[in-house]
Amino acid sequence: MNQVDCTIIENRELTRGNFLLTLRVPRQFSKPQPGQFVHLRLSTDGEPLLRRPYSLEGFFERGRIRAIRIYYSVVGRGSRILSMHPKGRELDLIGPLGVGFQISRKKKTSLLVAGGRGVAPLLFLARRLRERKRPHVFLFGAKSKYELYGYRDVRGGRLHLATDDGSVGYHGSVLDLLQREWEEAGHTPDTAEIFTCGPHGLLHAVADFARDRGVRCEASLEGPMACGVGACRGCPIPLRPEHDGAGYPAMCVEGPVYDATAVDWERLP
Amino acid sequence: MNQVDCTIIENRELTRGNFLLTLRVPRQFSKPQPGQFVHLRLSTDGEPLLRRPYSLEGFFERGRIRAIRIYYSVVGRGSRILSMHPKGRELDLIGPLGVGFQISRKKKTSLLVAGGRGVAPLLFLARRLRERKRPHVFLFGAKSKYELYGYRDVRGGRLHLATDDGSVGYHGSVLDLLQREWEEAGHTPDTAEIFTCGPHGLLHAVADFARDRGVRCEASLEGPMACGVGACRGCPIPLRPEHDGAGYPAMCVEGPVYDATAVDWERLP
Amino acid sequence: MTPATKPDLRVRIGSLELRNPVLVASGIIGYGREYERLVNLGAIGGIVTKTVTLRPRAGNPPPRVVETAAGMLNSIGIENPGLEGYHAVKVPILRDLPCARIVSVEGEDVAEFCELVRGVDASGVADAIEVNISCPNVGPHGMRYSTDAGNARDVMTAIRPLTRLPLIAKLTPNVTRIAEIAEACADHGADAVSLVNTFVGMAVDSRTRKPILGTVLGGLSGPAIKPLALAKVWEVVQAVDIPVVGMGGIAKPADALEFLLAGCVAVEIGTAMFADPGLPESCVAGIADYVRGMREHSVDAVIGAMIVPEGRGVIRAGKAQRENARATRAASGGSS
Amino acid sequence: MTPATKPDLRVRIGSLELRNPVLVASGIIGYGREYERLVNLGAIGGIVTKTVTLRPRAGNPPPRVVETAAGMLNSIGIENPGLEGYHAVKVPILRDLPCARIVSVEGEDVAEFCELVRGVDASGVADAIEVNISCPNVGPHGMRYSTDAGNARDVMTAIRPLTRLPLIAKLTPNVTRIAEIAEACADHGADAVSLVNTFVGMAVDSRTRKPILGTVLGGLSGPAIKPLALAKVWEVVQAVDIPVVGMGGIAKPADALEFLLAGCVAVEIGTAMFADPGLPESCVAGIADYVRGMREHSVDAVIGAMIVPEGRGVIRAGKAQRENARATRAASGGSS
């Protein structure tokens, strides 16, 4: 982890309000793991006051050039400011931060369950799984085909799409895809593990699915952060009662990827 | 006075940190007088919180198009944001506000004493004097020739320049020019009046000059403002002890052009 | 009476019915005249006038305002024409206003408060009186009244018999327990309390090495104080039964809603109006939209509707009144 | 010793000499480890640790932070490993820090404060103790100590005999007269007071109709509170003779200078560090530049150097000490 200045190579609106940001990072930026995030300073005039955390969609090295990608949505003042930064602008970031997805030693099939813009870290993970030649299945649900970002890149494993409006793929929730995949492919806790990222409701449901079946399941969490480095204790992960005594792990250092079956989703903001 | 949306026609950096802003104003924006100002909202996201007052450098009508010009310097966060607004951006302004320069009924020679960017409202005034065929002399001092904005436009009367570094015109203060003009041209309080705008120190000195000689002298004042329309009483003009009882006139409605010899310059912020 | 109809935004402060819960705060809009071309007063609930004192006040030496991070400091010092000037100059202006006129008064002692209340009542144009026992800018006197529950009680007890107009006590936030002062006011005749006035603040210019304001200290207002104002409101709505009027940093309709949800019966718009004179009107529109979004027909459904986590407080302020209003409307079978 | 030489930025808090007046505030940087790759601790005066309580605390339920206009609300709830955890885990970290280590402690009663002070003293790694009698996030206990001068006196009286380390009492701004509490601390053994801790605040999400923080109320920090913090400092520097450590909203070197000019002997950097970990170091640089700009050679020339308008106050805090330091240095004929 380091604080580095990086340069915007591209900051492009892909679909309404959804941007792909490509940043050139210096050598001091160490190689990130899928699921890790960076803490971006969006302006130096104090507005917004705090940095904003963004998961990495990818990390690329070509010759001496290192770049990271972030896939983000405009939801508030910080992301709006970010969306207005032109190519060539320098941005101060701290990263890579947190712990990423842990692929089991034991060879299991990874089921990647992505919802909406939560697809970003899972695309990074899928590339890693492909490099490592690990079997995986990519399940991706979104509101409509316009929100289905990046899936064309998924090449190493099977891909199933779902949309709420039926404009592409299965007409319904990605949760149904998971259920179907689980049953049809005959996965077991011994042969499969789940990695998920997406809206709160989806993660909660996937976590319940996994806990019911005793499957290993990691989710990439989101929540407000201040320092991003474990110092302020502002980003507690609430755990289920049976984990009492573990206190509140800090999302920024013990997460953002965390055992989904341990999280108390009712109490996660 | 009205609140109107206007469109940036041009926002050009003339010399380092000094910009000329041309705004297309709608019909509801009534014809302004030299010395009046507009209260500009520089952003709608609350940063900066308050509007910023700017004197008009000019008002132009060509066919159905009405435009105003502002000559401004980047000194803080508001003006920095203003300087980044591109052509075509809409700006919300309230104006024209305040009282402008009052040319005497009696035909006198107007001595216009400008310091630095304080030249802006005096250029507007000079154009008006020329239209009205009133004799006037334009005295303009600045740090260097790079800060001498707009004087090439001055055509109706005599023009004397001064720079602190001697790069153009008289090497020294515009106050010396005033002194010289006064003596050499043989002006008297009966035949001449002074209009001035510029840095605090210059205005103070010109005011002293005028009071010593009993000359009518109006200065365009600057100071912090909140509402700009006389409601908040945040912009008091401190008056000299002999004017006690007049209270604190509000710079935004009883100024910004005010009798310079009545102002207590020591207490003006 | 489906949610699609125009929602009923009427609220009551004592005997005063406002057409909607959006007021302009004292000191922001003078007596209504200066902003008449910029604000559609016919669309909002009312205005609170600049505070009137017994004698005219020239106000404090300049500079009187300075912008800070998301806020501004002011040290106006209650510049106003005094009670006589009020009668002569301001009453005619107020007479013609197309919204409720709440006249703000501040005395240096109990006797002055009495004289002011009598005078304003007699002027015939006030729909209510805001009793400013909270200004931080007039030295020891204002602060004395503002920070002591006993003084608040003395003032309220003395002025209550002098008028039938609703009395709204305006409180300072610069105290350890604002609820104590609110309780004192409620117990001694206030029809409502309004809060917050400004927080005491200061700024220094490191270039000149001088305090920026002529008075060194001033009052902080604007979005910076909104979280603090809400916390003070939260303390008060749990402590008193009378209606609470909330303010402090409201800069968009959602801010006004935060105060209503937290239990305020109305809000006052201050500093943010200087940038956006249309703000009070857009707050009215935003509140109406919100009521519709809740599929309700009256703003009563919003007031105090915050979902409070178990064991973390109960909103008392204005509850009886709201329930009463609901019942009355149900009985009469309709809204506006 | 011309102004061009490196200015002497050393300041004293009781027996502790800091190499410069810039500290990191409690709760911002943990115990120094988390930020070690981002902050050059060797360049700043010191850090104040996260507050240590007697028993471990898990902290408050989420959400614990929310950004507001130019500020943030937090309700961390003093998450910390307790005194035992401090000894086991944090002492080894503190031992290696290349700057002064000020350990913050908070008890729920006088007895706990005593045990904490004894424990921290015995740990051998503390250069001073910041006595946190001001946290707004731990319910009635913290607030009780923080808002009552009598309690401040009781705590200080009890802990003073237990250690020779400098004791810095950290004050809450959520009181009517902060000077009273500062005086009580000064009179009962505090070597310095530090202020401000956070202001009580609240935010509501109008979409969910819920308070945003899990605890409803939290503490406001950041640039929004700077004017308020300065006003509290201004009250205290006029009331006590001991050094005052100022904080609240410092986000750039000029902000740090405002506090020093107003009479603080040192400053603590808080919230703004989350965005800019280099801020403490740039404040040190900015202060050095300012001393040079004044053509002086010691930061003593800046502390309390604000030009106060006639009759508007006199800075007492740290005066004797500063004059003393000046004399000593003059006698010894040189600075660093």
Ligand SMILES: Cc1cc2nc3c(=O)[nH]c(=O)nc-3n(C[C@H](O)[C@H](O)[C@H](O)COP(=O)(O)OP(=O)(O)OC[C@H]3O[C@@H](n4cnc5c(N)ncnc54)[C@H](O)[C@@H]3O)c2cc1C
């Ligand atoms: C570890 C981590 C990784 C993330 N990765 C991505 C990513 O890859 N792409 C992406 O678009 N976003 C990501 N986010 C969320 C992103 O940080 C927020 O969208 C961003 O902070 C919003 O900032 P803002 O100023 O635009 O919105 P604000 O003005 O701060 O808030 C706007 C709205 O969004 C809500 N909000 C703010 N922050 C969050 C948050 N962290 N989680 C949920 N709701 C929030 C607020 O409550 C508010 O309603 C991630 C968050 C975390 C913690």
Ligand SMILES: Cc1cc2nc3c(=O)[nH]c(=O)nc-3n(C[C@H](O)[C@H](O)[C@H](O)COP(=O)(O)OP(=O)(O)OC[C@H]3O[C@@H](n4cnc5c(N)ncnc54)[C@H](O)[C@@H]3O)c2cc1C
């Ligand atoms: C009636 C009137 C007419 C004006 N006309 C012009 C004009 O034609 N061109 C122009 O460039 N400027 C003009 N000004 C000044 C202009 O309003 C300020 O420069 C502007 O408000 C600064 O805003 P900011 O946010 O950039 O600076 P801030 O961040 O607000 O302040 C930056 C620095 O400038 C100082 N400052 C701020 N406002 C003023 C002020 N009003 N007067 C003096 N110092 C100030 C502050 O103390 C601070 O040191 C005028 C001011 C008034 C009152």
Ligand SMILES: Cc1cc2nc3c(=O)[nH]c(=O)nc-3n(C[C@H](O)[C@H](O)[C@H](O)COP(=O)(O)O)c2cc1C
């Ligand atoms: C310039 C100015 C003048 C004010 N004058 C008064 C006043 O005369 N009487 C009063 O009760 N409050 C006065 N206030 C306080 C406001 O009415 C309001 O309580 C405060 O500004 C907080 O609201 P805001 O943050 O929305 O501005 C004044 C505020 C400002 C900014």
Ligand SMILES: Cc1cc2nc3c(=O)[nH]c(=O)nc-3n(C[C@H](O)[C@H](O)[C@H](O)COP(=O)(O)O)c2cc1C
């Ligand atoms: C996340 C966070 C945690 C804090 N924790 C503590 C604490 O444990 N003890 C304490 O005395 N102050 C604590 N504070 C208060 C700060 O030390 C400081 O007093 C306050 O934030 C004001 O300074 P600032 O505006 O520069 O942040 C905390 C502040 C923040 C933002």
Ligand code: FES
């Ligand atoms: S954001 Fe500070 S500990 Fe996680």
Ligand code: FES
């Ligand atoms: S700025 Fe409000 S009265 Fe002049």
